[in-house]
Amino acid sequence: MTEPTLGNNIVIQVGIIVRDIETKARAWSEILGLPMPNIIITDTMDKTQAEYHSEPTPARAKLAFFHMGQLDVELIEPIDAPSTWKDQLDQHGDSLHHIAFEIKGMQEKISYLDSKGIRLVQRGEYTGGRYAYLDSIAQLGTVLELLEND
Amino acid sequence: MTEPTLGNNIVIQVGIIVRDIETKARAWSEILGLPMPNIIITDTMDKTQAEYHSEPTPARAKLAFFHMGQLDVELIEPIDAPSTWKDQLDQHGDSLHHIAFEIKGMQEKISYLDSKGIRLVQRGEYTGGRYAYLDSIAQLGTVLELLEND
Numbered sequence: 001m002t003e004p005t006l007g008n009n010i011v012i013q014v015g016i017i018v019r020d021i022e023t024k025a026r027a028w029s030e031i032l033g034l035p036m037p038n039i040i041i042t043d044t045m046d047k048t049q050a051e052y053h054s055e056p057t058p059a060r061a062k063l064a065f066f067h068m069g070q071l072d073v074e075l076i077e078p079i080d081a082p083s084t085w086k087d088q089l090d091q092h093g094d095s096l097h098h099i100a101f102e103i104k105g106m107q108e109k110i111s112y113l114d115s116k117g118i119r120l121v122q123r124g125e126y127t128g129g130r131y132a133y134l135d136s137i138a139q140l141g142t143v144l145e146l147l148e149n150d
Numbered sequence: 151m152t153e154p155t156l157g158n159n160i161v162i163q164v165g166i167i168v169r170d171i172e173t174k175a176r177a178w179s180e181i182l183g184l185p186m187p188n189i190i191i192t193d194t195m196d197k198t199q200a201e202y203h204s205e206p207t208p209a210r211a212k213l214a215f216f217h218m219g220q221l222d223v224e225l226i227e228p229i230d231a232p233s234t235w236k237d238q239l240d241q242h243g244d245s246l247h248h249i250a251f252e253i254k255g256m257q258e259k260i261s262y263l264d265s266k267g268i269r270l271v272q273r274g275e276y277t278g279g280r281y282a283y284l285d286s287i288a289q290l291g292t293v294l295e296l297l298e299n300d
Binding site for chain 1: 152153159160164166167174178179181184185218219225243244245248263266268287289292
């Protein structure tokens with residue numbers, strides 16, 4: 001019996017990098033007939049302790065979430081740099097960025113994926129939990145995000 | 151009360167374009183602990199009646215599906231051209247390509263999205279239904295796929 005190594009196989013989020021989140025969020029709401037979400041800004045680095053390739057980064061992002069069944073579509077507008085968000089915008093423009101799984105045991109999961117050649121790119125804290133982005137494009141064709149809520 | 155214009159707001163599929171589907175499907179299975187799916191090949195154009203920008207196209211694809219809760223992750227390796235799959239591979243390499251919704255009334259939904267400036271890129275038939283890809287990157291930050299099952 002195959003068991004999901006991340007603890008589950010439920011995609012809880014799909015992330016999209018956008019240059020202009022106000023315009024994109026309004027388009028999502030108006031064209032698809034969805035409630036207009038609030039646009040929030042991630043905390044400053046003293047709170048997020050954000051790291052990009054193991055170095056502290058001042059990068060932030062504007063975020064908007066559309067609730068769509070088991071998953072949220074997350075719009076992300078990068079602010080400042082360096083970040084995986086800004087990298088993606090520079091290299092690919094407005095585009096799908098990641099799929100996310102909710103996990104328990106962040107460091108253990110990061111270490112497991114590292115053993116498979118999948119490297120940690122960025123991590124940070126948010127109120128009530130933490131996130132990590134892993135560069136699994138070579139292995140899986142997409143960036144993975146792990147989300148751990150306390 | 152806001153009503154989803156596509157009839158629902160449930161993302162049922164996330165598509166990933168890959169250069170080598172055998173290697174990628176095996177990595178998805180082995181790294182994430184998921185059952186290895188069969189790899190299928192889309193039908194020939196006499197059956198699919200595939201059109202790319204309103205012209206018949208011989209393009210096909212190898213597909214593999216991972217069932218992950220309400221949605222499938224679909225790996226897509228383009229075969230021949232032209233197609234939205236090959237365009238994405240050429241422009242962005244291995245990468246997330248689309249999110250999909252299941253709809254009823256394909257032509258009506260395509261016409262609605264066209265009225266919002268979102269153009270049909272590719273369409274075709276499969277056993278039991280049909281698909282359409284729409285270029286909504288400028289509006290929504292991603293390609294949309296509509297799936298209609300009879």
